[in-house]
Amino acid sequence: DAGVIQSPRHEVTEMGQEVTLRCKPISGHDYLFWYRQTMMRGLELLIYFNNNVPIDDSGMPEDRFSAKMPNASFSTLKIQPSEPRDSAVYFCASRKNGANYGYTFGSGTRLTVV
C-alpha cells in the first residue's frame, strides 16, 4: 500500500499564477479530504468528496479555489489566481467508509506564493 500520494511536494509560484495540486487516494477509499495547514489557522478542512462527489465545500476560502475528483483515484485542488496568503501546506487525506473513521494523510504539498 503506497498510501495517499500527493504531488508536487513543494511548489513555488508567483502571485497571479495558477497552481494545481494533485492527490491519489488509497485504492478502495470512499472519502477524500483536502486540508490546509498554517501556523495561524492550524488544520482547516477545505472540501471533501464521497464517491467522487463533492459533499461539503464550505471551507473553500474563495472562488479562486476549486477542487475536482474526476475518478476514484485522482483529485486536484486548483488556485487561480494565486496570492501570497495562499502560502501553506496542503494535505490530502482519504478514508474507507464503514471502517475506522480515521484518515490517512498524504505527505502534503508546501505551497509558497511570492
Next chain:
Amino acid sequence: GENVEQHPSTLSVQEGDSAVIKCTYSDSASNYFPWYKQELGKGPQLIIDIRSNVGEKKDQRIAVTLNKTAKHFSLHITETQPEDSAVYFCAATSTRGGGFKTIFGAGTRLFVKA
C-alpha cells in the same frame, strides 16, 4: 461554529515521564475522537481513537479518555521517549445529517528531553 480547543500548546517533559494533552469540543453531535501525531515534514498520522460509546481506550503506552457529558477528551502518554517528540492533534468528528466532518484542535508540540 463548531470548534475544538486543545491545551497546552507546548509541553516539555523528561524522558520517562508522562504527558497529558487535553481537548474540549463544542459540537454535541460529535461521536468519534481521533488523535494524530505529526512529525516534521510529514502528514498527520492516526495514533489512537475513541468512539462516543467508550470512556477509555489504551494501546501500549498511549491511552485516551472521553467524558461526553463534559465534552472533554484527553491523550495520555506514559514512559515518554525522545521519539515521541512531535506535534499532536486532537479532533472531533460529527456524522450529523449523514455527513462526515472532522474539526482539529490547534495542536500540542511535545518535547521529550533525553
